[in-house]
Amino acid sequence: MGLKIIHTSDWHLGKKLHNIGLIEEQILFLNWLKDTIINENIDLLIIAGDIFDTPHPSAKAIKAYFEFLNDTTSNSDCLIYLISGNHDSGSFLEAPSPFLEIKNVKVIGSFSSQPSHHVFNISTKNNYSIGLMGFPYFRTRDILDIAKQYNKPLPKNDSQLPVYIIETIQEFIKKSCDHFKKENHLNIFIGHYLFGKYELNGTEQGLFLSGVDSIPFSIIDERLDYLALGHAHRSQVLKKDPFHAIYSGSPMKFRFGEKGVKKLARIIINPEKEINFDWINIPEFKPIIHIDVNHDNYVNKIQSTLNKYPKDIKAAISILFEVDKPTPGIADKVRDLLAGFSVDIVKIKTKVKSTNKELIPLSPMNIPSTEELFKLFYHQKFPESKEIPAEILTDFKRLNSNHDGDPTVPREGATQLL
Numbered sequence: 230m231g232l233k234i235i236h237t238s239d240w241h242l243g244k245k246l247h248n249i250g251l252i253e254e255q256i257l258f259l260n261w262l263k264d265t266i267i268n269e270n271i272d273l274l275i276i277a278g279d280i281f282d283t284p285h286p287s288a289k290a291i292k293a294y295f296e297f298l299n300d301t302t303s304n305s306d307c308l309i310y311l312i313s314g315n316h317d318s319g320s321f322l323e324a325p326s327p328f329l330e331i332k333n334v335k336v337i338g339s340f341s342s343q344p345s346h347h348v349f350n351i352s353t354k355n356n357y358s359i360g361l362m363g364f365p366y367f368r369t370r371d372i373l374d375i376a377k378q379y380n381k382p383l384p385k386n387d388s389q390l391p392v393y394i395i396e397t398i399q400e401f402i403k404k405s406c407d408h409f410k411k412e413n414h415l416n417i418f419i420g421h422y423l424f425g426k427y428e429l430n431g432t433e434q435g436l437f438l439s440g441v442d443s444i445p446f447s448i449i450d451e452r453l454d455y456l457a458l459g460h461a462h463r464s465q466v467l468k469k470d471p472f473h474a475i476y477s478g479s480p481m482k483f484r485f486g487e488k489g490v491k492k493l494a495r496i497i498i499n500p501e502k503e504i505n506f507d508w509i510n511i512p513e514f515k516p517i518i519h520i521d522v523n524h525d526n527y528v529n530k531i532q533s534t535l536n537k538y539p540k541d542i543k544a545a546i547s548i549l550f551e552v553d554k555p556t557p558g559i560a561d562k563v564r565d566l567l568a569g570f571s572v573d574i575v576k577i578k579t580k581v582k583s584t585n586k587e588l589i590p591l592s593p594m595n596i597p598s599t600e601e602l603f604k605l606f607y608h609q610k611f612p613e614s615k616e617i618p619a620e621i622l623t624d625f626k627r628l629n630s631n632h633d634g635d636p637t638v639p640r641e642g643a644t645q646l647l
């Protein structure tokens with residue numbers, strides 16, 4: 230039998246890719262995760278922060294979250310422990326705790342200076358005892374509060390602050406570990422920070438703790454066996470010995486050009502109490518595809534790229550069209566072509582070959598009108614053309630007048646400006 234744990238993070242429910250909402254695909258992920266937990270008899274699910282993309286998520290995102298928690302715990306014996314990340318509101322996540330705890334869901338949303346607030350010793354149905362330490366995202370002032378409690382005098386100058394902060398975190402983790410039961414088979418730290426040497430995918434905000442941009446592994450208490458980490462969106466093993474330190478990564482791609490397969494981290498403790506770690510690949514519910522094209526290849530390249538994806542999956546598309554000279558109507562041609570596929574068009578941009586000109590010189594004494602600026606910009610971008618094509622200038626004027634008008638009135642008639 231053994232004991233099975235899944236570790237995930239950075240769901241960012243409710244996130245948008247430019248203007249494209251991703252919640253439908255996020256719900257597909259949640260349903261898949263629920264089925265995986267039920268089918269694989271997972272005993273414990275850990276979510277290491279950034280559940281939502283914003284502190285006050287949409288009703289649709291909140292509903293998806295609660296439905297997942299309810300459906301999963303109603304159809305399995307899985308316990309769920311989660312912490313808040315820097316995108317979450319800790320108090321918002323904690324508010325429904327009286328109901329969530331009935332369903333075996335424990336939220337550690339706020340950072341407390343009391344170690345006991347962060348530590349849980351649990352027994353699973355098959356008699357494994359697990360220690361869990363949940364450290365939600367914290368700010369420098371949270372650590373300074375702890376230092377004050379320990380009567381640690383503040384350093385004399387700011388340059389010593391990073392070491393002071395790190396030492397305080399070390400002491401706090403040590404005191405928290407004192408609350409673990411000795412007979413625990415496994416002690417897990419759940420955190421949402423940058424640790425050790427990590428690789429970012431670019432969608433995370435850097436965390437800077439007064440000059441400390443990452444927490445070194447040297448301060449990790451020897452009683453911890455597994456660091457279930459969130460914040461970096463790329464799945465990665467940072468350390469395997471003497472403890473595991475793993476970023477599960479986000480369950481779906483949020484950026485064009487992001488490579489690799491998205492994963493869940495899985496920990497299995499076998500009946501001999503040995504700890505094993507592996508990955509579970511997550512299906513791609515929303516391909517995020519960027520295609521570079523030109524006049525000669527755009528039809529073939531777009532069709533052959535999109536034909537590789539299953540028809541029932543709605544990909545998000547970005548197209549960069551390289552042209553020799555300004556060509557009105559290209560975006561419409563690309564749109565017509567894409568109409569044959571089930572895709573969300575995030576952006577279609579054109580780039581004129583080899584224009585590498587300097588910025589428009591402007592002086593604060595001589596600020597041109599928006600239309601003059603547009604003409605300057607156009608001539609800089611397309612130096613070979615003498616005049617702006619009438620069609621483009623008309624579109625620009627229409628857009629510009631709409632923009633200057635009432636912003637609540639829908640803009641009509643303007644075709645896509647390239």
Ligand SMILES: [Mn+2]
Nearest residue numbers: 279314315460
């Ligand atoms: Mn984060």
